[in-house]
Every structure is written in C-alpha cells, then in structure tokens.
Amino acid sequence: MAGLQAFLAFVETVKRGSFAAAARSLGLSASTVAKSVARLEADLGLRLFHRSTRQVVLTTEGEELYQRCSRIADEIEALHDEAAGARARPSGTLRLSAPVVLGRQRVVPALAELRRRHPQLGVELELADRQVDVLADRLDGALRVGPLADSALAARRVGEHHIVTVAAPAYLARRGTPGTPEELAPHDCLLFRSPSSGRTRPWAFAGGVTATLGDAATLAINDGEALVAAACAGMGLAQVPDYMVAEAIARGALVEVLADRRPPPLPISLVYPSARQPPPRLRAFIELLCGPMAPVVN
Structure with missing residues (x-):
C-alpha cells in the first residue's frame, strides 16, 4: 500500500507542474518523486498524469484525487511550518x-x-x-x-x-454641479459595463437610492481605469471606487460631487479555505x- 510520502510527492507534483520541480521542493531526486507517483498509480490502479518530456498534466482521476488529498497535505505543511518556527518566517x-x-x-x-x-x-x-x-x-x-x-x-x-461620484472641474464649470441624484438627468454620465455580464452598473446613493441613467449615459466602458481617464478628460461624471481616483483628486484633475449622498461602504474581505x-x-x-x-x- 502506498505510504504518505507517495501522496505528498503526488500533491507537490501537481502544485509544481513537473517531477523535477516537485523534487526540488521536497529535497529529493526527480527519479525518486517519479517512482513514488508511479507506485501510487500502481497501488490505486489509476493513471494520475498524462506525461510528456516537459510537463505532467492531471487526468480526470488525478484531479479528483488531488482535490481530496491536497487539504491533508496543506495541514501537514502547516504543522511542519509551525513546528519549525516558520510562523515568524513565512x-x-x-x-x-x-x-x-x-x-x-x-x-x-x-x-x-x-x-x-x-x-x-x-x-x-x-x-x-x-x-x-x-x-x-x-x-x-x-x-x-x-x-x-x-x-x-x-x-x-x-x-x-467606498463609492464616489466625480467629475473634472472643467466639466462642472461648463455644465454645473448636481446637488442631488435627481439633478443628474441633464448631465453626461459615464457608466461602467461589466465585462462578464455585459450590463452597465447602476449608480448607488445613500438611502438605497439607485439610478440606472439610461437616458443620461453618454459613454459606457468595460475598464475602470479608462472610465477614470474619460472623467479626467471632461467627458462627464463617473461613479467609481475611491481608490481609483485618489491620485486624480489629490492633483485636482477630479473633484467629488454628491459627497453627502455617498452610499454605505462595501466590505473588502480576504477569503481562504476554512x-x-x-x-x-x-x-x-x-x-x-x-x-x-x-x-x-x-
């Protein structure tokens, strides 16, 4: 029956993409890793990799096995790291x-x-x-x-x-500054079009107020940085995350409007296997x- 080392050799080969890279990570020879994986395949009666001279690619059976044993390998790695004092040295x-x-x-x-x-x-x-x-x-x-x-x-x-509504000073001087979401109707509004769904993103304001701005929209772009560039060029108002326009606001290329109507902030979270x-x-x-x-x- 294949031992734990064979399963670890298999997992590391998947992560690294080759027996040679897995061997370097494990401190073993490439032939030792390859033989361990071969013994595992023989024990299980499954072909885990399609092999070529340059790389190994998981078979369907290999993918299923990897999903089951990778978490165990991660637990072993975490235990090893902590025992070795790696908490202070990732x-x-x-x-x-x-x-x-x-x-x-x-x-x-x-x-x-x-x-x-x-x-x-x-x-x-x-x-x-x-x-x-x-x-x-x-x-x-x-x-x-x-x-x-x-x-x-x-x-x-x-x-x-944080979501902010911004425009170039030159645009506001030319078209006026809206004081409420309802005053956006006569303005040129620049929308973000989602690359995945193809839909434009509605604008949001405090109190749950949303505006689709279909009639007011003059430009829809599927790239946030290009949307900011269009706003800096005076093409209209845009609603974007604050970190996208912090630099432009700092140098005076954009100013925030409707600041008192900002929608509630959304959380930014780091998710990871539980x-x-x-x-x-x-x-x-x-x-x-x-x-x-x-x-x-x-």
Whole structure:
C-alpha cells in the first residue's frame, strides 16, 4: 500500500507542474518523486498524469484525487511550518487573486512590502474581476468586495470599498454641479459595463437610492481605469471606487460631487479555505493588511 510520502510527492507534483520541480521542493531526486507517483498509480490502479518530456498534466482521476488529498497535505505543511518556527518566517509561494484595479493599485504595492519583509517568500497574483474558485484554483486566498456567500471559505475583513461620484472641474464649470441624484438627468454620465455580464452598473446613493441613467449615459466602458481617464478628460461624471481616483483628486484633475449622498461602504474581505488555519505565508499577508500600515485597502 502506498505510504504518505507517495501522496505528498503526488500533491507537490501537481502544485509544481513537473517531477523535477516537485523534487526540488521536497529535497529529493526527480527519479525518486517519479517512482513514488508511479507506485501510487500502481497501488490505486489509476493513471494520475498524462506525461510528456516537459510537463505532467492531471487526468480526470488525478484531479479528483488531488482535490481530496491536497487539504491533508496543506495541514501537514502547516504543522511542519509551525513546528519549525516558520510562523515568524513565512516560506513557499503565496497564491492570491484580486479584482483588477484593486490589485494593480493596492495589492501589488502591498506585496512589494511583503517581499521586502520576507524576501524568501514567492508570490503568484491573479488579477480578475470574475469571482474565482479559491479551492479549485488552489489559491491561498482571494480579495473580494461586497457581501460574501461562500460558506466553504473563511473570511477576514481587511478594509472598505467606498463609492464616489466625480467629475473634472472643467466639466462642472461648463455644465454645473448636481446637488442631488435627481439633478443628474441633464448631465453626461459615464457608466461602467461589466465585462462578464455585459450590463452597465447602476449608480448607488445613500438611502438605497439607485439610478440606472439610461437616458443620461453618454459613454459606457468595460475598464475602470479608462472610465477614470474619460472623467479626467471632461467627458462627464463617473461613479467609481475611491481608490481609483485618489491620485486624480489629490492633483485636482477630479473633484467629488454628491459627497453627502455617498452610499454605505462595501466590505473588502480576504477569503481562504476554512478547513485549516491560514499557512504562515497567508498570515503574514493578513497581518500586513490589518496592521498599523494597512497599505492595501484603507
């Protein structure tokens, strides 16, 4: 019967993409890892990988086995890390996902600080506005904006997402400044079109007031940074997260309007697999987000 080492060799091969990379991670030879996986396949009577000269790719049976045993391997890794004192010295590769603009403007600078503190730590960051599957994509965690629905995931609130309505001073000088949401009707309004659904996002205000702005909309863009650029160019009003326009407001390219009608902020949460305690590398990231510097989302 295959032992624990064979299962660990299998899991590490999936994570690293080859027997050679898995061997380096485990401190073994590539032939030892390959033989361990072969013995596991023989014991189970299953083909776990399609092999080529450059890489190994999971079979359907291999994927099913990986989903079952990867959590056990993570538990063993966490126990080993804590026993070795790794709580104070995170290691390995931190795998994260974040929304595109939040990732570019806030997460990347935070990861630079994390790497400064822990230069031995590797990082893989996926930027995507879709909701990724943390478990299936084998991520340590993902940043999400808004209410959470994943009962299979643990969550840590790390900040808030404020929505602001902005325009260029030149536009407001030309067209006037709206004092209420109802006064938006004659204005040029720049909308965000979701790349995933194709729908434009309604504008939200305090008290649960929403405005679809169908008649007032003059431009719809599926990229948040391009939407901000259009507002800076004086094309109209835009409603976007505050972190997207903080720099433009600071230099006077944009000003906030309807500030007293801001909608309630949405939570920004870091979600991660709930079946285990966060590994040291993820704990270090959480501590950075929630510590006194809090460079990501505050």
